[in-house]
Each structure stands twice: as C-alpha cells, then as structure tokens.
Amino acid sequence: MKKPVLIISYYWPPAGGPGVQRWLKFAKYLPDHGYEVTVVIPENPDYPVLDQSLKKEIPKNVSIIKARITEPSRMAGKLSRKRTKNLQRGILKKKASFLERALVWTRGNLFIPDARVGWKQHVLRAVELFLSENPECTVITTGPPHSVHLIGLELKHLVPSIKWLADFRDPWTTIGYHKDLKLGDRAQKKHEKLEQKVLNTADLLIVTSPHTGKEFQSKTSKPLQLITNGYDIKPNSNLKQPDGKFVLAHIGTLLSDRDPQLLWESLQELCKEIKGFANDLELQLAGNVSEDILDSIEKYNLSNRLANKGYLSHDQSIELMFKAQVLLLIEIDSEETKAILPGKIFEYFASRRPIIALGPKGADIELLITDTHSGEFYNHQQKMALKKQIIHLYDLYKKGVNDGNSNDLIERYQRSHLTQILAKTIEYVWE
Structure with missing residues (x-):
C-alpha cells in the first residue's frame, strides 16, 4: 500500500517561473518510491507570470485539491495592473512612485508574512476529509510564499499524528528583498516570531542552499536536510559550438x-x-x-x-x-x-x-x-x-x-536523483 503525502504549494501550473518546477517534479517522481501524492493548490490564483506549456507536465497519477484564495493583488491591480504585476515579480524601480511605495508598505506591514496569508483558512477546510482519512500522512509545505508554512503549523496543532516537513526554497527573514518592504518594528518582530515558531514546530526542515541551512541550524535544533533544485530536461547532446553571433x-x-x-x-x-x-x-x-x-x-x-x-x-x-x-x-x-x-x-x-x-x-x-x-x-x-x-x-x-x-x-542534480533523497528524508522522519 502506498504511503500518503500531502504537498501544499501556492505555485503550480500554469504558474511560470522556477518556483513551480521544484514540487511539480517531486510530485512526478515520488510515486516511484511508494508514495501516493496529493497536491493542494489555489483554485483561482493571480500568478505574476503564466506558462501554459507546463500544464502538460502535471503527473496524471497525482491527486489535486483546490482551495479558493483571495488575492489582494487583484484589488491593487484595479489601481494599476502593470505596477501591481511588477511588484509581484519583484520589479520595483529605484525611483518608485508614491503609489508603488504605498503598495510596498501595505504589503510589508499589513500582510504578514505575505499577501497570501488569507489562503490558510480555505486550505484548512479543503483538507479536512483527506486528513480524517489519512491521519498519519506526511505533510509538506513549500515557501515562499512563507504563509504556506503557517498552514503546516496549524495542521500540526490540529493533527499531531502527521509528520510535517517545511521546505524553504528561499530564506524567510533574511531574504534580500525584506529590507525593501519598509517593515516597521512591529512587522519585523512578527516575521521573526512566526519564522521561529515554524522552525521549532516542523518535524524536519528542507533547504535549497548551504547558507540557509547554516542560518536555520543557528536558530533551531530541528533536523535539517539540504535538497537543492535540479533539472528534468534531457541534457544537451550537441556539444559543438552553436551557429550565429x-x-x-x-x-x-x-x-x-x-x-x-x-x-x-x-x-x-x-x-x-x-x-x-x-x-x-x-x-x-x-x-x-x-x-x-x-x-x-x-x-x-x-x-x-x-x-x-x-x-x-x-x-x-x-x-x-x-x-x-x-x-x-x-x-x-x-x-x-x-x-x-x-x-x-x-x-x-x-x-x-x-x-x-x-x-x-x-x-x-x-x-x-x-x-x-x-x-x-x-x-x-x-x-x-x-x-x-x-x-x-x-x-x-x-x-x-x-x-x-x-x-x-x-547528474547528481537530476530531479529523479533528488527525489530519491527526498524519499529517504520522509522515511527518516517516520523512523
């Protein structure tokens, strides 16, 4: 009998960019290691970039649970769609307009840890049946957005029998753009408190870089596993110099x-x-x-x-x-x-x-x-x-x-090889 894994990810096709690739590929290869994969995704997301070609890569043997999300970017977009999209993508002019500065301040100080924080309650309702049927499953949350980890935090409190792995594709409070969010002291302290609570409550932390691993090891005694990102394309077989300029x-x-x-x-x-x-x-x-x-x-x-x-x-x-x-x-x-x-x-x-x-x-x-x-x-x-x-x-x-x-x-960075490491990591938390 295959072991259940519940992955909660904001990014999923047709979202574009690198953030979607990581768990799309883990979901593809985990069934080869005896796991039954269910992925929780937003039903109506406002993704900053779209890549419709990624839809064809969604594994057919993966179950999907959709939970509604209220995206503040839709409301901000009524003021200026282009500016809002640029802010979502992280593109902010050095000489930002008053509206852009106001949106950044609002994002940083009123939506903590991020603008997707309101998704939590919808996800909790959407996974009730799954967890009642699988009370001893592995739950994996992946951020950013780091508000997804708050879902894992709540689920661990509600269903202590689960094993929760928190996957950090990027750091949280030390990520470079935090200083650009114009955080007040209260907002900064709340970020730090939430981060510490996640680090101390998760059964295991997954990081994508050695620096983040060292940072988290200085903040918590919880076990930690480094699993980088990788590639799932066929490597270039034509090594000769390309034509052209x-x-x-x-x-x-x-x-x-x-x-x-x-x-x-x-x-x-x-x-x-x-x-x-x-x-x-x-x-x-x-x-x-x-x-x-x-x-x-x-x-x-x-x-x-x-x-x-x-x-x-x-x-x-x-x-x-x-x-x-x-x-x-x-x-x-x-x-x-x-x-x-x-x-x-x-x-x-x-x-x-x-x-x-x-x-x-x-x-x-x-x-x-x-x-x-x-x-x-x-x-x-x-x-x-x-x-x-x-x-x-x-x-x-x-x-x-x-x-x-x-x-x-x-070759060590092939997605199939990295999934082997993930499968062994899941086994470890259940030992």
Whole structure:
C-alpha cells in the first residue's frame, strides 16, 4: 500500500517561473518510491507570470485539491495592473512612485508574512476529509510564499499524528528583498516570531542552499536536510559550438538591484578594444527585466546589441540556453544573497554551455559552479578577471571551438536523483 503525502504549494501550473518546477517534479517522481501524492493548490490564483506549456507536465497519477484564495493583488491591480504585476515579480524601480511605495508598505506591514496569508483558512477546510482519512500522512509545505508554512503549523496543532516537513526554497527573514518592504518594528518582530515558531514546530526542515541551512541550524535544533533544485530536461547532446553571433544570454528576472554594471562596462570596453567584437556581440535577455536595467544597458551604449525577448515559455527558454555561446548568471552583490541558488542554474548545467556568474564573494553559486566545472564565478569587483574570461570565450568562438562541457558531474542534480533523497528524508522522519 502506498504511503500518503500531502504537498501544499501556492505555485503550480500554469504558474511560470522556477518556483513551480521544484514540487511539480517531486510530485512526478515520488510515486516511484511508494508514495501516493496529493497536491493542494489555489483554485483561482493571480500568478505574476503564466506558462501554459507546463500544464502538460502535471503527473496524471497525482491527486489535486483546490482551495479558493483571495488575492489582494487583484484589488491593487484595479489601481494599476502593470505596477501591481511588477511588484509581484519583484520589479520595483529605484525611483518608485508614491503609489508603488504605498503598495510596498501595505504589503510589508499589513500582510504578514505575505499577501497570501488569507489562503490558510480555505486550505484548512479543503483538507479536512483527506486528513480524517489519512491521519498519519506526511505533510509538506513549500515557501515562499512563507504563509504556506503557517498552514503546516496549524495542521500540526490540529493533527499531531502527521509528520510535517517545511521546505524553504528561499530564506524567510533574511531574504534580500525584506529590507525593501519598509517593515516597521512591529512587522519585523512578527516575521521573526512566526519564522521561529515554524522552525521549532516542523518535524524536519528542507533547504535549497548551504547558507540557509547554516542560518536555520543557528536558530533551531530541528533536523535539517539540504535538497537543492535540479533539472528534468534531457541534457544537451550537441556539444559543438552553436551557429550565429557571440550570444551572451540571461534567462530569468533581472531586478533593478541586480544591475551588473561591471558586466555592461566590460562589454562596452571590449566593443572598443577588440576588432569585430561589437559586430559579433548579441546580448539576449529572456524574462521580466526592470526598466532600470534597460536604462543601464543604454547608458553603456549596448542597446543596439540587445535582444530583449521578454518572458518565454519553459521550452523556449531551454532552446535559447542551448543556442547561446555564454550563459549569464547574475546575483545581487549583498550578504543576503549568498544563500540564493537560482533554479535556472541547474538547467544551465544541463545546457552544457559555458557559464559566467556574477555575485557576492562567498556565494553558494560559486561553490556549485566550481564543483561542476561548468563555468567561472566573479564577484562584483573582479572586472579585469571578468574581461579576461569574456575575451577567452570570444577567442574560442572566433576559432569555432567554443564547445560545451561533457563532464557527468551534473547528474547528481537530476530531479529523479533528488527525489530519491527526498524519499529517504520522509522515511527518516517516520523512523
């Protein structure tokens, strides 16, 4: 008889972006390990981005429970739909309008821990029958939004016989954007109190990065398991240099604070210093990009080298990765972002194209890239080293030998392998 697992996730197809991928894939592979999977999702969500292509990846042997949700973003959207969507995506101009600042303050101080906190009561009602029939099931909550963990907290109180695993795809109170929410002292303390309560009550914590693991181990004695994100695409089998221009591609959201001026400045200089570089260069951005980033690109005279693709489906994004000469991974230069392991990095690995990553010194992404021999990492002060690497890759491109990486070190990040770790983790909490 298969063992029941109840996964509570705000993000589910047709939601786009990396947040949906993690538990979509775990739900796909958990049945292979003897688990019967039920997923609780919102019935009428207001997702910031949509990717209809992901619907075809929903496993047929997974049961779905839908619970209604009241989204404050719908009401805010009546004031300004574009601004509200940008706020949901994390795109806020450095020179924000009064309305944008007001929405941010409201989000930070009146909706704690986040704007989906009202979903809890609907979920509790929706899962009553399931839990009455499966009082000794495994419940997994995944955040952000971290309000989902408050559902797990309540369920653990109501049904003590369950085992609750709280999955943190990102940190909670130390995540970089918290300082942008204009939190008052009362709101900050409430966040910290709720976080501590979740950390102390869950039977086990799952984190996606070593930094977050160390942070939580300093806050609680509860057991903790590191399970990174991964990839579920067929790795690129064509390692030969792609045709076309010298394409540097970034896939994913580019926030204003993530503006890599070091990179733009380096490219501007190389356009002047190396004959033919300007004509060969193409900078591709796929995803939601802030206007501040576009202004910065224009400032460095790179707009005529830019192909701004906008948001692409998952399949289209993979195709773009496979055809790029170089893949760009850019993280904010701050202490808070050292723990961030963007979901796209694992599909970058599977694309087998060379990676250039920029981030804070000591970031977890540096260790990951080094361990897989998949590219080079630079902090935001290493301009000369960054330029040298771009020149090296450009020289390979001109010779027609900018080939991909053939090593098998990336296989540990296959979703099927990571699900094996998850299955053993579930077994552990029941021992």
